Amino acid sequence: MKFLLLLIAVFVLLWLLRGLLQRARRPPPAPKPPGAEAPQPMLSCAHCGLHLPRDEALPGRGGVFCDAAHRAAFERAHPDS
Numbered sequence: 887m888k889f890l891l892l893l894i895a896v897f898v899l900l901w902l903l904r905g906l907l908q909r910a911r912r913p914p915p916a917p918k919p920p921g922a923e924a925p926q927p928m929l930s931c932a933h934c935g936l937h938l939p940r941d942e943a944l945p946g947r948g949g950v951f952c953d954a955a956h957r958a959a960f961e962r963a964h965p966d967s
């Protein structure tokens with residue numbers, strides 16, 4: 887009886903150790919690149935008012951624009967600014 891209890895205890899211990907080892911072997915989640923989750927400020931096109939992330943905005947005279955055509959159109963409409 888004592889032997890059986892010891893056998894069960896060893897079996898449970900091995901089972902727990904196996905679970906711990908599997909958890910340790912699992913690779914940690916890949917670190918996210920910095921800034922990937924950070925919200926980007928939204929800017930609006932000075933010509934049409936479309937909102938777009940700062941990275942996609944084209945800077946120009948008089949503000950930022952959603953594309954080169956709107957920048958050209960705005961600069962044509964406002965030649966002095």
Ligand SMILES: [Zn+2]
Nearest residue numbers: 931934952956
């Ligand atoms: Zn636009």
